[in-house]
Amino acid sequence: MRPKDGETSAHTARLRRHQPHWPQARWPSPTDATAVRNFLDDFLPRWQEAGLDPALPDHPDVAALLACVGGNSPYLADLILRAPTDFATLLREGPDAFAEATLAAVEALPPTVDRDSLCAAMRHAKSRVALTCALADIGRFWPLETVTQTLSRLAEVTLDAAVRHLLRAAHDAGRLSLRDPGRPTWKSGYVVLAMGKLGARELNFSSDIDLVVLFDAELHDDPDTARQMFIRLTGDLVRLMETHDANGYVFRTDLRLRPDPSATPLAVSLPAAIAYYESLGQTWERAAMTKARPVAGNLTLGREFLRAIHPFIWRRHLDFALIDDIHAMKAKIDRHRKPGRTGLAAMPDTTLLDPDAGMEWLLGHNVKLGEGGIREIEFVAQAMQLVWGGRTPSLRDRTTLGALRTLTRSGHMPREDAQVLARAYRLLREVEHRVQMRADQQTHDLPTTVERFDALAIFLGYASGGDFALDLLPQMRAARRIFEHHFSSPTRATAAEEADLDLGADDLPARLGELGFPDTDCVAAASIMEHWAGNSRRALRSERAHALLRGLLPALLKSFMARRDPLACLRHFDTLLSRQRAGVQLLSLLERNPSLLERIAAIFDASPFLASHLADTPSALEGLLEVQEEEDEDISSAPALAPRQVQLLADEKPDLETLVMRLRPVVRAEEFRLSVARLEGRVDEDTAAHDRTAMADAVMSVLLDCVFETHRTRYGHVKGGGMAVAALGKAGSREMMAGSDLDLMLVFDHPEDVMQSTPAQESGKSLSVSQYYLRLSHAFIAALTAPDAEGPLYPVDMRLRPSGAAGPVAVPLSAFRRYHAEDSWTWERMALTRARFITQVGERGTRTRLKKTWLTDLDAALALRSDSPPEKLRADAAAMRHRLARDLPPSSPWDIKRREGGLMEVEFIAQTLQLVAGTAKARSPVTAQAFHLLAREKVISRDDAQVLITADEYWRSLQSVLRLLCGPTPPTDPAQDLPPATLDLLCRSMNVSGIDVLATDVTQLAETVRVLFVRLIGSVEPDS
Incomplete structure (x- = not known):
């Protein structure tokens, strides 16, 4: 793209006028010439199509900029292209x-x-600001402080916009009362605190944002409703910030710095937060709160909170507990040192002066957490602030560079040390930015190869990787030496030294080897167990917990060493222990029940997915305990217990929030009980699926009743009206497996002459019928999906309702009837074959009528329609199967649902043929039962029905076991992807001798099902 005659000089003059904004700079050279050419090939046509100045890309400064971006950063290049x-x-x-x-x-x-x-708007702003900060950083037009402050301000304004929108939307929906809807945050009870780098206005280029969300529900007219709303609103806020769409995302969001994150909801009440910090707050939480700053919502409320916990953060007297905690924090940082190489502080000058040796040492180094890294510099400044900031308010600067300056001025740090740390900090942050700019990844690791290390060096403006190492490594060594000088740990005795196995000893790896731990894993195992020696684990704060652990160690190690992967078992146990609020209860239980330890070890060894689930979901432990107690009992007597327990909880008539809180551990314990029983072979797949579905049915029933009682108190009742809940998908067919969501459809009915609800009292509020049931539906779904630290009760999918996601959450029964009589697609009617009535609310006489009417309308919707003869139904089903295979192909042959001849095709056959039959006599929401009925009605042969029934049971069983062993993503190749113990359990669960036999069985069954699908439904090729 060349300028026309006479344009070059005019363009140069225009650019010169803007030189105060973009002074001439020497942009770093590109490291990938091919990437530059490809970038320019895409860029120049888009520039021209946009009608922009044709001469500008040829200007030397701009051409150098484009080459730098195109040859170094695919992410920045994409921002420009977009x-x-x-x-x-x-x-x-x-x-x-x-x-x-x-x-x-x-x-x-x-x-x-x-x-x-x-x-x-927020995502567009993120792209614009990211590109601006990147170019200003690369071109050195802005200092580090301006870059990080601009990124931080972007986070602040987007958070503020999102919070204002969410508060106003809640007010407009009638879920929250605001003092001034035009100023939603004014005197509201909701505030967002920025923590970490955002709190200090030091966000790096691809940083997440650490937040603590607090609320004071008493500032609103209905505190109970406000409390629930604020928790839901926080989940919405996170989704607004971090959900990826076509425009990208805004910021990854982390709420784990809130008080006791494993046991509290996403938003915490102010009184609870204050009580926590005053009684249970730890030193690391004090350190985190030094950077806390209100950034969205009611900022005054946030400042009042920080004033309330001021004595917790800034203590006026230095205490020995703080010194001990500082040493523990320092030791935690030290664990990031790479084993088997010279420590940075002891590195000789000869290494620093050898570019190749320096580069070799730096390969793969973590510039944030590694020796001489950003975290160590931050730690020096922050720890010194904690020690002295209670007495010297001037030290309370949230920024790292500002803290170093104030510590120097106050005499608490030598000026030379502060200058060394500041220089190293600036360089490390610049390196961090370049590493992250390449692909917008939250990484802090230097490249692991010399070639990529050279490329990073050039992107930073160095001539080579060796020159970069010669500059970076000496500064990091100097920073590390200052770090060790300030916080070298004195030798002190610990209680564990008196035990047979000293968790704090240097020879711990050797001792583990002597006990029989695999030699290759001793160092890694010792690094895990070192966490148990001090107070770094919340579960091990008491001496009683330490004593119990010391007593359990021999049995613990013996049990783990008897497994295929002892190190993995140890890691899972450490994760489980770290998530406990108090360790005494768990450790005492294991002490009294050695066989329970064996069961835990077996789970850890065989199913990484269940091990992670147990660690992430502490309430699931109750299910494990129940399994232990029922070990010698008939498992068939257990399933009814959990639904009965749900009903007993509802019989106590708690408020909705309390009911949801009490249901969570029951649901999670039952889920874990069934998962473990399924893997141990104590229940088959049909029994586990039926029990899991019965639990969901019970929860939906009691929740709907509770929600309706609250709703009726507020908005009265609709005379003669009612609402029903129907389940589709696996919940409808009573085939739920681990991780299944609830596919729901909500329908309501009322007399035609009833247009409004009748208020419960004269001062009550009346709603139109549609609004009445819409709000009831939203409240019900919100109760099912309201998250806590362990997630929602159940995920819910409403897309199978008429008009899909675009339609209302609840639909009138008349609209349901009309839609399926006139407009529904074949696939929607296929989905209806698995519809099952769950529960309903309304006046007593209405409930029976509603259920009968719904079932009648369902029969009518599934009857054979004149516009959908059997041949069209089959063609539609085959075409849909082709589209799904094209648009959502299986991830591997072990993607049991979507693979050719897999579970989806079995279900398609059952659903399509039920529509072809056109009679209720041939229908059942349960797939296997549907095949029995279809054979009885002579729609298919008995032999075909038996093959499909067997395939349905086999596919569901295999899919369920794979999900329990591997999680929601099936393996690509089990023989390569799964640990030996997991592979053995998979084969044992499917009653085969080895994975090769299982693979052969899977292939043969898939071929059989595909043949039946083509014969009974049609070809899945495009011309079908």
Whole structure:
């Protein structure tokens, strides 16, 4: 793209006018010439199509910039390609004006903006600011502070816009009362605290944002409703910030710095947070709170909270507990040292002066957590602030560089040390940014190969990787030496030294080897067990817990060493222990029940997925205990216990929030009980699926009743009206497996002459019938999906309702009837074959009528329609199977549901032929039962029915076992992907001698099912 005659000089003059914004710079050289060419081949046509200045890309400064970006950072290149007009504006206006205009546009968004527009605006702003900060950083137009502060301000304005929108939306929906809807955050009871780098305004290029969300429900008219709303709103806030869409995402969001994250909801009440910090707060939480800053919501409320916990953060007297904690924190950092190589502090000058040796040492080094890294510099500044900040308020600077300056001025740190740390910090943050700019990945690791290390060095402006190492390594060594000088740990005795196995001893790896632990794993095992020696694990804060653990260690290690992968078992146990609020109960239980330890070890060894589930879901332990107690009992007597327990909880008439809270551990314990029983072979797949579904049915029934009682108190009742819940999918067919969601359909009915609800009292509120049931539906779904630290009760999918995701959550029965009589697609009617009535609410006489009417309308919807003869139904089903195979292909032959001849095709045959039959006599939501009925009605032969029944049971069983062993993603090749113990359990569960036999059985069954599908339904080729 060349300028026309006479344009070059005019363009040069235009660019020169903007030189104060973009002064000439020597952009780093590109490291990938092919990438540059490909980038320019894409860029120049887009630039031209946008009607932008044709001469600008040929200007030497801009050409060098484009080559630098195209040859070093695919992510930045993509940002330019996606918005060439924004790039042109950035070049024209310079980074300051461009960033300011971008942030101002987000700040100007009204709280009433629709959700889609808000998401698009925030993500557009993220792209613009990311590109601005990257170029300003690479070109050295901005210092580090301006880059990190601009990224931080982007996080602040997007959080503020999102919170204002969510509060206003809740108010407009009648779920929350605001003092001034025009200013949603004013005197609201909701505040977002920025923690970590956002709190210090030090966000790096691809940083997540650490938040603590607090609320004071008493500031609202209905505190109970406000409390629930604030927790839900926080989940919405996280999704607004981190969900990826076509425009990218805003920020990854982390809420784990809130008080006791494993036991608290996403948003924590102010009184509970204050009580926690005053009684249970730890030193690391004090350190985290030094950077806390309110950034969205009611900022005054946030400042009041920080004032309330001020004595917790800034203690006026230095205590020995703090010194001990500082040493423990320092030891935790030390564990990131790479084993088997010279420590950085002891590195000789000869290594520093040898570029090849320096580069070799740096390969793969973590510039954040490794020796001499960013975290160590932050730790020096932050720990010194904690020690002295209670007495010297001037030290309370949230930023790392600011803290180093104040520590120098106050005399608590030598000026030379502060200068060394500051220089190293700036360089390390610049390196961190370049590493992350390449692909917008939250990584802090230097490249692991010399070639990629050279490329990073060139991107940083160095001539080679050796030159980069000669600059970086000496600064890191100097920072590490200062770190060790300030916080070298004195030798002290610990209680574990008196035990047979000293968790704090240097010879721990050797001792583990002597006990029989695999030699290759001793070092890694020792590094895990070192965590148990001090107070770094919340579960091991008491001496009683330490004593129990010391007593259990021999049995623990013996049990793990008897497994295929002792190290994996040890890691899973450490994770389980780290998630416990108190370890005494768990450790005492294991002490009294050695066989329970064996069961835990077996789970750890065979199913990494269940091991992770147990660690992530502490309430699942109750299910494990129940399994232990029932070991010698008839398992068939157990299934009814959990649904009965659900009903007993509801019989106590708790409020909705309390009921949900009490249901969570029951649901999770039952889920884990069934999963373990299934793997241990004590229940078959049909029994586990039936029990899991019965549990979901019971939960939905009691929740709907509770939600309806609250709803009726607020909005009265609809005379003669009622609402029903129907399940589809695996919940409808009573075939739920681990991780299954609930496919639901909500329908309501009422007399035609009833248009409004009748208030419960004269002062009560009346709603139109549609609004009445819409709000009831939303409240019911919200109760099912309200998350806590362990997730929701059940995930819910409503896309199978009429009109799909675009339609209302609850539909009138008349609309359901009309839609399926006139407009429904074949696939929607196929889905209805698995519909099952679950529960309903309404006036007493209405409930029976509603159920009968729903079942009648369902029969009518599934009857053979004149516009859908059997040949069309078969053709539609075959075409849909082809589209699914094309658009959602199986991830591997072990993707049991989607593979050719897999479970989906079995279900398609059952669903399609039930529509072809056109009679209720041939229908059942249970797939296997449907095949029996289809054979009885002579729609298929008995032999075909038996083959399909066998295939259905086999596929569901295999899919369920794979999900329990591997999680939601099936393995690509079990023989290569699964540990030996897991592979053995898979084969044992499927009653085969080895994985080769299982693979052969799978292939043969899939071929059989595909032949039946083609014969009974039709070809899945495009011309079908």
